[in-house]
Amino acid sequence: MEQMTKYLIIIASLLTVKPTESKNDTKPKIDRRYYQMPIFINVCDIVDRRSKVHCYCDSNKLKLATRADCWIFSGGLTEDDAIWPSFSSQSEIEHLMFNVRTDDALTFIPAKAIVRLDKLKYLSIQFGTIKRIPPYAFTNSSTVRQIVLKSNKITNLDKHSFSQLMMLSNLSLDDNLISELKRDVFFNLPNLHVLHLSNNNLSLLHEGCFKHLNNLIELRLDVNYISVVTKEMLEGLENLSRLNLRNNKLTMIGNLAFSELWGLKELMLDNNAIEYISERAFGGLIQLRKLTLSGNKLTSFYEDILEDIRSLIVLDLRDNLLTTISYETIRPVVENDKSLSSVVYLDGNPLSCNCRLSWIYTLRNETKDSTLRHALEKITCLSDTKDSDRSLNDQIEEPVDNSNLLADDNYEYYDKNSEDTVEKVNNENSKAIKLTDLPLEELPCPKEIMQSIEESYGHPIQNEIRLKAFSNGVRILPNLIIIVLMVIIL
Secondary structure (H helix, E strand, O other): OHHHHHHHHHHHHHHHOOOOOOOOOOOOOOOHHHOOOOOOOOOOOOOOOOOOEEEEEOOOOOOOOOEEEEEEOOOOOOOOOOOOHHHHHHOOOOEEEEEEOOOOOOOOOOHHHHOOOOOOOEEEEEOOOOOEEOOOOOOOOOOOOEEEOOOOOOOEEOOOOEEOOOOOOEEEOOOOOOOEEOOOOEEOOOOOOEEEOOOOOOOEEOOOOOOOOOOOOEEEOOOOOOOOOOOOOOOOOOOOOEEEOOOOOOOEEOOOOOOOOOOOOEEEOOOOOOOEEOOOOOOOOOOOOEEEOOOOOOOOOOHHHHOOOOOOOEEEOOOOOOOOOOHHHHHHHHOOOOOOOOEEEOOOOOEEOOHHHHHHHHHHHHOOOHHHHHHHHOOEEEOOOHHHHHHHHOOOOOOOOOOOOOOOOOOOOOOOOOHHHHHHHHOOOOOOEEHHHOOHHHOOOOHHHHHHHHHOOOOOOOHHHHHHHHHHHHHHHHHHHHHHHHHHHO
């Protein structure tokens, strides 16, 4: 009985003891009320409205998106932010765009996102405040083909800013604040074909700044502050086909300035302040097809300037200060290649209405090309003698026709209706009329031309006045014969 009592006491004590945790049980307790999001998220499916980055993709499923347009709405993002590694959730992205909606919201190139996109081909960042592009900013991506960094307030490009991007073909840095291009900014970019630097503050191009861009085809430097161009600045661009230097501060073009550009086909120098062009300024441009110099301050254009250019078919000299131009000057253009259409634009110049321009009538009548004929018919001139005022004033001044602007599929032509151009046109002599509206025989000849005609008994000595000289010579010869006979008789 006593033994039985001991067993009952032991059983009762065992039933009242609380179980203890196993020493092997180390799993932490989870309070589900404070559950945290994982570090890596799907960047195409961000539901948290407090996120500073929101991406809109062509697919929200993991690793299926190929395009992502990402918007950055607030500042404070750092280069170590957790959002950048999360781009590995969509590693198939080929087209990535960042649109910045707040000042100072993005101040750097998001390299930690780019490096996780093994198939990225197109990258665009707009309206950021990046200011400086450091060396190797794009992590030597081997797939990126196009980079657009428009309107990011970029001021400095460091050495090797764009380097080792083996597939990069297009690079745009338009609408920034870049003031100079140093050497070795662009390095080892074997497939770069297009470089845009329009609308910056560029005033200084260091010698050799393009020397590594041997395969570049198109270079845009328009709307900047470039005042000097030398062949050393353009070293390495032997395969360049198109160069745009419109709307800069150029005042003259020196000898052989573009001689490094052996393959250049289009050279655009419109809307600068060019007053002087050296005799061999375009020397070496044996493949040049199009030269535009409209909207400058040229008062003369010599015959020898185009001597080295044997392939030129488009010459634009509109809106300069030319008072005359000879046929010999434009002969290399209109007689260059009979199988191709060629055109010379001269309207908008204060040309003098005299017989030096007689060649325009002949060329207009002989050409079979409607574009050239229309361009010649738009040429206006100003009366330079009081005797011709009456006949000139009888002509009706017609408004300027802009319908025949030089065709350019890839570049916007300068605005003929801009305030500067309108003011310039309004300040022109009110006696300007269309040259071809005047009868050829009514074109006055300057005294020096008349004297040379008389001394040669009517035989012209200048190609550009051949028609006028001949007509005047016919009139002068009878009078000379009569005078000679009277002297003999007396």
